[in-house]
Amino acid sequence: MLRLVIGLAILLIFLTNVSATEVTSCTTISSPGYYHLANDIVNSTATTCIWIKTSDVILDGRGYKIDGVSSSSSNRYGILVYKSGESLTNITLANITVTNWGMGVYLQNVSHITLINVHLIDNYGDGIILKSSNNITIKNCSIADNDVGITIGYYTRNLTLVDSEVVGNYIGINYENTVEYYPNNTIYNNIFNNTKNVYSQVNFYSVWNTTKQAGTNIIGGSYLGGNAWFTPSRDGFSDTCIDDDGDGICDTPYNINAHSTDYLPLTYGNAPPDLSEYSISGTVYYYGTQSGEIYIEVFYEMPWEGAAPLYFENISAPGSYSINVTEGIYYVSAFMDVNGNGTYDEGEPFGVAINRTDWSMADAINVRGTSVTGVDITLYESQDTTPPVITFVAPTPTSNSVLSQSYIFVNVTSNEPLATALLEWNGVNITMNGRGTNWYLNMTGLSNGVYQFRVYGRDLAGNWNSTEVRSVTISTPLVEDNYVLRILVTANPSDMEEDNGFVIDLTVISGMCIIIEEENYRLHLTSNKQLRGLSVQPSDTTPPVITFVAPTPTSNSVLSQSYIFVNVTSNEPLATALLEWNGVNITMNGRGTNWYLNMTGLSNGVYQFRVYGRDLAGNWNSTEVRNVTISTPLVEGGYILTLSLSSDFSRPSEEDGYAISLVIISRAGHVFEEGGYRIHLALQGLKSTIAKAQVSNTQPVAIFTIIPSPATINEEVEFNASLSYDPDGFIVDYTWNFGDGNITTTNQPIITHVYSSSGNYTVTLTVIDNDGSTNSLSKLLVVAVKGDFNDNNEVDIGDVSYVAYIVLGKMPQDLRADFNGNRRVDIGDLAKIAYYLIGKVDEL
Known part of the structure; x- marks a missing residue:
């Protein structure tokens, strides 16, 4: 395999000496040769866009797409490889996106075919269909949002599917039911996340894992093995499996059917989460005429109705942004706050981060062990008034x-x-x-x-x-239809004789329900057929008992904090619990007998609350009402703060200006207009004595991020000090020493800089607050030649080999080699550095 990848790199270098045929529109390829797309092909009428009818063909998409616009027919083909009555061989498809067709790629009666860096997205029917074909390699491919990801048809053998994502489809892999035996199909190191990951009506045989070996797997784990088996509802095997040793391999195999098992399924493991901070960064674009503050929102779920953002930041205007997060999978959106209320309203310009070609939906941003750059967002104005069908x-x-x-x-x-x-x-x-x-x-x-x-x-x-x-x-039958269900009801549970009670004979049809109202009755059932799933319970009319428990504050407490944690327990499981908070009901978190809610960001004041709960039988009850005061003092409570304002700076007194007296029970403040005023503070106790008030200045705190880090020569580097702050004031200036002789002072927290030569640079940020205090922070930035991985200040064949090893999985992923910006190192990056080495492209 190593020879294959390095050989492919050499092949890419020398292919430039072969005359390439440009493809600019839908066409039929009938002669062997090297073909490449010269542009995107968008065609809504062609039955087949690219039809390959000959052997020995390389079709290089060069990153372009074949778009069927919005196909609603399953018999339209993006790429068809087939010739009636002949067997085709030696076909390569690379670096191409096929979208919006009935079938993305259809292969029939083909051998020795390779798909590398092919993206089959949002096709009406199947992403790939394989029929009567063998010796097929599918590597570094994305097969997403189709009805079916891959259909493995009759007499298809020797398939290798590796290092690919099969996600968002209704069915991931569909095995047709014409035969039961599929020899030598090897499928490992892939991500499956579909409604049904594998579907077949018959037993089939495939190998679903390689041997366990050290190396970065497709979800970032430390070992290669099998596949990652997720589902959109997060209840897939890899979502829920146990990994006690934390090696990223589930402790138990995943049985796909009676004859197919993934013995080394991948998982994120149960090790403690990485709470280190990483950044998501990019640029917000807007080309409209409206104005307003720009806000960035980061979600765990899609940024639509009902979801609350985990991270929320105001970047003021379109342009660069960077927001710090912990590890996880996120969705990023932005909006323009035209109404000025700090929240998104219908009709305001809105956009989501899209990292895959022509996706109309937000792309998940996977932050795992490193920061993510290039997450760009374009804000669009709502002009569509046609409702969806x-x-x-x-x-x-x-x-x-x-x-x-x-x-x-x-x-x-x-x-x-x-x-x-x-x-x-x-x-x-x-x-x-x-x-x-x-x-x-x-x-x-x-x-x-x-x-x-x-x-x-x-x-x-x-x-x-x-x-x-x-x-x-x-309507589910209680017992089989047309049988008599005899019910004997007696007041004595130990005496089940008919003479001591009464008998009811019912002809059971379906869905019959029997309710016994009193607990001291016993139900005796007889039937000449076995009962199925009958359960009779006395009705519950007793309300639950709900009790406040720690750390819920006691009633009439006074707290010097900005939150109140409400925690309750009940004597029986609850179906739901509601916190009545100052007259407003809020659904609480929890389940069973324990429910809680943390009310945060509270201002000073009095808060009244109680908890309502409903048990499984529908009975409601509540706790007592509690009153809690939030009071965070500015100075010690029980004093009056008198503010004397005077235009005479040398002698402030009430006679020379005017005074404002405030009772100190909270972090109170008063806003004054700009001008020649001086504020004199005096603390008056209960006996009107004067107390001295001293105001000390707290040093500001310098914090900044560097994106990207490490960087390359002539690359724009963003330095972001937005997280810097002053505990008792505000920052007025940011002074940047970039370590290359350039020192810049600005009043904006974000600045960019370009380094013209490689080296190790110490970057120092000094922040100055409104009282003149300063604080500094230094970080090391490594600047290198782009594509130089062996540190000799040039790109050579050693660097090409390094990228080849990454593509092979022999070296860990290094996003410095992600030249095509898809957040992973793949065959497209290998091709680009190979072209750059021989001078066929000007930059990486």
Whole structure:
């Protein structure tokens, strides 16, 4: 494999000496040779865009895309490799995006074909279909948001799928049911995150892992092994498996079917989380005419309805931004606050970070062990007034269906991407799972009855629409139909004779429910068929007992802090708990008998609260009401602060100006207009005695980030001191010593600088506050020649080999070699440095 990758690098170097045929539009390739795209191809009418009908073809997309616009037909092909009556061989597809087709890539009767750095995104049917083909390599590919990621058809053998992402599809890998045996298919070091990761109606055989060996795997772990098995609902095998030794390999195998097992499934492990801070940075662009402050928001979930941002920062105007986060997977958005209320309102310019070609939805930003750069956002003004068209699709049951099951799977599609979708379920709105044009929710554990529902959706421009209303009946038989269920009810639980009670004979149809109102009755059931799942319990009318527990403050407490932690326990499990906070109900966190909520960011004042809880039988109860005062003193309580304002700086007194008296119970302040005033402070006790008030200045704190670090020659480096602060005032100036003889002072926290030569530079930031105090912080910045990994100040064949080793997995990922900006080092980066070495491209 190493020879293959290095050989590929050498091949890329010498391919420039071969005459390449440019492809500028949809075409048929009938002659062997080297072809490359010269531009994006956008075509909404072609049945097949690129049709390869010959052997010995290399098609290099050079980063361009083949876009079918919005195909709604499954018989349209982005790339078709097939010739009737012949077997094709030696085909390579590389560095290309295929999107919006019925089928992205279709291969039939082909051998020795390689797909490297191919992105198959948002195709109506399948991303890749393989039929009667063998010796196939799929490496460093993204197969995302298709109906089916990969279909492995009949007589397909010797498939190697490695280092790829198969995510966001309804089905990840689909094995067709024409045969039961698929020999020598090897699938390892991939990410699967689909509604159904693997689907087949028959048993199939594949190898799902390599041997455990040291090396960075696809999710950043320290060992190569099998695959990562996630699901969008976060209940996949790799989401939930145990990893006691913390090696990033699940402790138990993942059984895919009776004949296929991933013995080394990957996981993020259960080691303590990395709480180190990393940065997400990029640029916010806006080309409209509105004005307002620009805010950056970072979410764990998609930044739509109901989600609260984890990180929130005002960057004032379009331009560069950097925000610090801990490890995790995030979504980043930005908006322009035209209304000036500090929150996003419908119609204000809005945008999301998109890192994949032509995605219409936000891309997840994976922060793991390093900062992430190049997360750019463009703000768009809402001008779309056409509501989306939302349609129920299978397996959603039709209206008026009667189902003998305990669940209803609701699945919809729309004609355009949705920002959010809500399932209105018997009058209650529930946020659905999904993204883009496909949304779903499985309502499980349903009792017998009638359920009415519809789906509302909002597009990216804020337009709402809904499906029709559907009614579905759940009717699960209690016992088999047409049998008599005899019920004997007696007041004596130990005496079950019919003479001591009464008998009810019921013809059981389906969905029959029996309620016994009193606890001192016993139910005796007889039937000539076995009962299935019958459970009778006395009705519960006793309300729960809910009690405040520590650290909830006692009533009439006075706290010198800005939060109140409310914690309760109950004598039985609760279905829900509500905190009534100054007359407003807020849903609490927790489950079972323990519920809590931390109310933070509180101003000084009195807060009144109690907790309501509902048990599983529907009974409500509440705690007592508590009153708690938040009072963070400026000086010791019980004193009056008198502010004397005078235009005479040498002698401030009440006679020369005017006075304001404040009772000190909180961090109070008074705002004065600019001018020649001097503030004289005096503390008057209960006997009107004068106390001295001394004001001391606290030194400011210098904090800054460098992005990127390390950097390269002639690369713009951003220095961001936005987190610097002054505890008792504000920062007026930032002085930057860049270590190369350049010293700059500015009143803005963000500045950029370009280094013209390589070396190790000590960068020092000095901040000055409004009282003249200073504080400094220094950091080391390494500046190197871009692409020089062996530190000899030039790019040579050793650097090309270094990138080849990274692509192979023999060296850990080094994002300095990410020349194409997709946050990983792949075959495209290897090609670029090879071209740069021989002078075919001017810059990396």
